[in-house]
Every structure is written in C-alpha cells, then in structure tokens.
Amino acid sequence: MLSAVEKVTIGESFALAGVSMSIIMAVLACIMLLIYLMSAVFKFMEKRNPEFKAKMDAFFSKKSEKTEEIAPAAEENKEYVTARGSCGNIVLNNVTEREAAMIMAIVADKMQTPLNELRFKSIKKID
Amino acid sequence: MDIGQIFVDLAKGSGFAQLGAQWQNAVMIILACFFLYLGIKKKFEPLLLVGIAFGILLTNLPQASEADLIFHPEWWTGDEAIANGVNYLNVLQHGGLLDILYIGVKTGVYPCLIFIGVGAMTDFGPMIANPKSLLLGAAAQLGIFTAFILAIVFGFTPAQAASIGIIGGADGPTAIWLTKSLAPELLAAIAIAAYSYMALIPIIQPPIMRLLTTKKERAIKMDQLREVSKSEKIVFPIMVTIFCCLLLPSVAPLLGCLMFGNLLKECGVTERLSDTAQNALMNIVTLFLGISVGATAQGASFLSFDTIKIVVLGLVAFSLSTAGGLLFGKLMCWATKGKINPLIGAAGVSAVPMAARVAHVEGLKANPSNYLLMHAMGPNVAGVIGSAVSAGILMAVFG
Numbered sequence: 001m002l003s004a005v006e007k008v009t010i011g012e013s014f015a016l017a018g019v020s021m022s023i024i025m026a027v028l029a030c031i032m033l034l035i036y037l038m039s040a041v042f043k044f045m046e047k048r049n050p051e052f053k054a055k056m057d058a059f060f061s062k063k064s065e066k067t068e069e070i071a072p073a074a075e076e077n078k079e080y081v082t083a084r085g086s087c088g089n090i091v092l093n094n095v096t097e098r099e100a101a102m103i104m105a106i107v108a109d110k111m112q113t114p115l116n117e118l119r120f121k122s123i124k125k126i127d
Numbered sequence: 128m129d130i131g132q133i134f135v136d137l138a139k140g141s142g143f144a145q146l147g148a149q150w151q152n153a154v155m156i157i158l159a160c161f162f163l164y165l166g167i168k169k170k171f172e173p174l175l176l177v178g179i180a181f182g183i184l185l186t187n188l189p190q191a192s193e194a195d196l197i198f199h200p201e202w203w204t205g206d207e208a209i210a211n212g213v214n215y216l217n218v219l220q221h222g223g224l225l226d227i228l229y230i231g232v233k234t235g236v237y238p239c240l241i242f243i244g245v246g247a248m249t250d251f252g253p254m255i256a257n258p259k260s261l262l263l264g265a266a267a268q269l270g271i272f273t274a275f276i277l278a279i280v281f282g283f284t285p286a287q288a289a290s291i292g293i294i295g296g297a298d299g300p301t302a303i304w305l306t307k308s309l310a311p312e313l314l315a316a317i318a319i320a321a322y323s324y325m326a327l328i329p330i331i332q333p334p335i336m337r338l339l340t341t342k343k344e345r346a347i348k349m350d351q352l353r354e355v356s357k358s359e360k361i362v363f364p365i366m367v368t369i370f371c372c373l374l375l376p377s378v379a380p381l382l383g384c385l386m387f388g389n390l391l392k393e394c395g396v397t398e399r400l401s402d403t404a405q406n407a408l409m410n411i412v413t414l415f416l417g418i419s420v421g422a423t424a425q426g427a428s429f430l431s432f433d434t435i436k437i438v439v440l441g442l443v444a445f446s447l448s449t450a451g452g453l454l455f456g457k458l459m460c461w462a463t464k465g466k467i468n469p470l471i472g473a474a475g476v477s478a479v480p481m482a483a484r485v486a487h488v489e490g491l492k493a494n495p496s497n498y499l500l501m502h503a504m505g506p507n508v509a510g511v512i513g514s515a516v517s518a519g520i521l522m523a524v525f526g
Contacts, residue, residue: 006284006285007284008279008285008288010276010280012274013275013279013285013288014276015273016272017272017273017275017276018272020272020517020521021268021272022525023375023516024265024268024513024516024518024520025262025265025266027265027371027374027375027516028139028261028262028264028265028509028512028513029261029262029265030370030382030517031258031261031367031370031371031372031512032258032259033258033262034366034367034370035254035255035258035261035333037360038359038363038414039255039258039359042356042358042359053356053358060247081423086423096307102484106491117348118438119259124351
C-alpha cells in the first residue's frame with residue numbers, strides 16, 4: 001500500500017485521475033486478452049479433440065452426467081432437440097431454443113408464477 | 128409532593144422536549160420519513176433505502192441517557208477513534224444494537240459478503256462472449272475520477288474526494304467499502320447518494336443517451352452472442368481472481384468475493400451455497416448494512432453544506448460515467464463500422480441489471496426489433512469489475 005496522500009493540488013488531481021483511468025483501462029484490457037486467450041485455448045482443444053467440450057463439461061458439472069444418460073434417447077429421434085436448462089429437460093419440436101425461452105417467459109408472466117416453479121414437458125410448433 | 132412539578136419533569140425528560148432543543152434531529156426524522164416514502168411508495172431501491180431510512184429514524188430519536196443510545200457515532204468517527212483506532216472491546220461491552228451491527232460496516236465485511244451474493248447472481252456469459260465489452264466497463268468509470276477532481280476543487284480532502292468520486296461507479300457496496308476506510312464521516316451521505324442515483328437510473332440515463340447518440344446509432348442491431356461453455360464460465364472467475372489480486376492486491380476483498388460467489392454459481396457442485404449466497408446471506412447482510420449505514424446519519428453531522436455538495440458531485444459523477452461509456456461506445460461503433468450499438472456503453476456503470484435494461488429500452492424505442500439486453504449485460508457486469516478495480520486503486524493511493 002502506498003503512503004496515504006494528505007494533500008493534492010488540482011494539477012496533481014488531474015494527473016492522478018489520468019493515471020488511475022489508464023490503470024483501469026489496462027487492467028480490464030488485460031482481462032479481455034485473458035478471455036480471448038482462454039477462448040482460443042478451448043477452441044483449439046475442441047478442434048483437436050471434438051469430444052473435449054463434452055468431457056470438460058462432464059468433468060465440471062454433475063448435470064452433464066444426467067444429460068449423457070438422456071442423450072441416447074435423444075439420438076433415437078434426431079428431430080427432437082433437448083434444451084439446456086437448470087431443472088430437468090424439455091423437448092423442443094421444431095422450435096428454436098430462443099423461441100422456447102420466449103414462450104416460457106410469456107407463460108410464466110401470464111400465470112404470475114416464477115419460471116423456476118413451472119415445468120414444461122415439451123414445446124411444439126403447430127403449423 | 129408537587130404533582131405539577133412531576134408533570135413538568137416528565138415533559139422535560141420526554142423525547143419531544145429534546146427534539147425541540149435538537150432541531151437537526153427533527154429534520155432528520157422528517158427526512159427519514161421522506162426516504163421511507165421513496166422506498167415504499169416509489170420503490171427506489173427499497174431493499175436498502177427502507178433499511179437506511181429506518182436507521183436514520185432510530186438514530187435521531189432522542190434517548191433518555193447515554194446508556195440508552197442505540198448508536199454512538201463518536202466511537203467510530205470521533206477524534207479519539209481516528210487517533211487511536213476504534214475500541215472494539217468498549218463497543219462490544221457497552222454498545223447499542225446498531226453499534227454492534229456497524230462493526231460489519233467498519234471492518235468492510237458487509238460489502239464483501241454482498242459481493243459474494245452479487246457474484247452468485249451474476250452471469251458473466253455475455254461478457255465472456257464479447258470480451259470487448261470490458262473496455263466499455265472501464266470507460267464508464269470516467270465519472271469517478273472527474274468527480275474526484277471536482278471534489279478537490281470544492282475543498283474536500285483527497286480521501287473524501289476519492290469516496291465521493293466512487294458514487295460514479297454506481298455500485299453501493301463498493302462505495303460503502305471505500306468510504307468506511309477513507310471518509311467514514313461521510314458514509315451516510317455517500318451511501319444514500321449512491322443508492323438514490325442507482326434507483327434513478329431510468330430517469331438520469333435516457334436524456335444523456337439521447338443527447339450523445341443519434342437515432343441511427345441507437346437503432347443498430349448487434350450480432351447474436353456466441354454460446355459460452357460451462358468450462359469457460361468456471362475458469363473465468365478463477366483466472367480473474369488470480370490475475371487481478373496479483374496485479375492489484377487492494378482489490379482482493381471485493382473482486383475476490385465477487386468471483387467466489389460467481390464460482391459457487393457456475394461450478395455446479397455447490398448449489399446450496401450458491402442459493403444461500405443469493406438469498407439468505409444477501410438478505411441478512413442487506414438488512415444489517417442498510418440499518419447500520421442509516422444510523423451514521425445523525426442530524427448534527429449530516430445536515431451540512433458538505434452533504435449538498437456530495438449529492439451534487441454524485442450526480443455529476445454518475446452522469447459523466449454514463450457519458451464516458453456512451454462516448455467509448457461511439458468510438459467502438461466507429462471502429463467496428465457500425466457493429467456495436469453505443470447505447471450498451473451506458474450500461475458500463477454497474478448497477479446490474481438496471482443500467483442494461485435502460486440501454487435495452489432505449490434501443491427498443493429507436494428500433495422496435497432491437498434486443499440489446501444481453502449485449503448490454505456484458506458492459507454491465509464489466510462495470511462491476513471496473514468499479515471494484517477503481518475502488519482498489521483509490522484505496523491503494525489514499526488508504
């Protein structure tokens with residue numbers, strides 16, 4: 001820690017502000033570069049080993065193990081896509097995840113019930 | 128026995144008689160009721176403002192004797208406390224309820240615990256998907272340092288000026304964390320200003336947004352963000368903690384807690400802890416923080432010209448932070464040939480998720496099919512990191 005500053009002139013305050021802003025910019029720019037680096041490493045690993053992402057996710061998350069159990073069932077019927085979710089799974093039939101999220105949000109809003117208290121089994125587009 | 132004298136003595140000993148002698152306390156009680164109105168009726172950051180207002184009310188109600196006092200400000204900010212440090216043994220033995228609760232503020236425990244909760248509620252995904260948004264979060268700290276310069280011009284000490292400037296970070300816990308160390312005598316005014324302006328974001332930011340951007344810029348639709356893997360979300364808090372704490376050790380308490388909370392959320396094996404951090408812990412600490420910060424606002428010290436200056440400087444800091452983010456957003460818009468909507472820069476002022484919502488709403492007004500919310504969440508959470516880093520720098524210089 002630097003020694004406490006007792007007095008600062010207006011000129012010094014400008015200099016201090018400039019230096020501090022530069023440090024903040026530099027620190028956040030470094031974090032930005034670290035994120036790019038991290039993403040590049042993950043992309044490279046995925047490219048080398050296509051199963052890397054699934055392995056990593058399974059390693060970090062217990063939930064991934066549950067998803068793996070469900071995966072064979074999903075493969076049987078490839079037109080069904082299983083949405084990622086914090087609680088259980090939902091079958092999306094001819095709807096994108098974005099559309100499904102929108103529908104779930106609207107239903108929760110109309111029912112005045114928190115989304116995490118609702119259970120959706122499937123969302124199907126009716127032509 | 129003189130019955131009349133008994134009534135006279137009772138009247139003299141009542142709180143009403145003491146209120147007459149201490150007009151500042153009466154004003155503070157009215158002010159507390161006004162804050163309660165703002166919190167309850169107008170829903171201005173009610174979770175904290177109601178607590179702060181009630182703390183103000185309690186601390187300004189006259190007590191019969193010294194022993195009955197619920198809070199002793201001189202124990203914390205008096206000359207003896209400044210010269211020799213706080214006598215915690217005395218506080219524990221003879222302190223009132225709010226003295227005991229204030230220990231958490233003075234030691235900086237509450238803001239850090241709140242940051243664990245904030246981290247557990249924050250999704251850094253949009254920021255990881257678009258790392259450039261970190262620069263917007265940095266640019267939106269401009270108001271902190273402009274207000275710092277102005278506060279020096281207005282005659283505040285450097286430590287006080289730093290505490291006033293941090294209001295521009297639009298981050299209540301950070302403002303409290305810095306002020307309790309640098310300028311505890313200004314804590315109530317700064318906390319109230321910080322939380323009030325955070326609540327007023329939907330009123331303060333839109334005119335600045337419209338002033339600094341064209342309708343064409345506000346209507347820019349941004350590309351959909353890439354999907355961020357679970358692994359990236361887990362590595363991110365660990366990586367940022369190691370890097371930032373090695374680079375700037377003074378940010379460790381705030382940033383470390385923020386990232387710890389986020390790791391609890393993302394790692395997937397500590398769901399119970401994450402849930403506790405987001406709900407029970409957050410609520411309990413918010414309760415203690417609000418009421419004990421409010422207790423520092425005693426009439427004699429709070430009702431001064433300095434408080435008015437702090438309120439004005441806080442507004443300047445907040446507005447300039449918004450402007451800083453917007454102008455950097457415009458720069459990025461120009462550099463990327465119109466791929467970035469400058470409005471998301473305004474979300475760099477922390478205040479998650481209110482600032483991102485305001486950017487989204489302004490984008491929708493310019494183009495009804497423009498959904499900026501997730502794009503604005505990137506700079507928004509970057510702003511939390513930015514204001515924590517700013518506080519760390521100011522603490523390193525003036526602490």
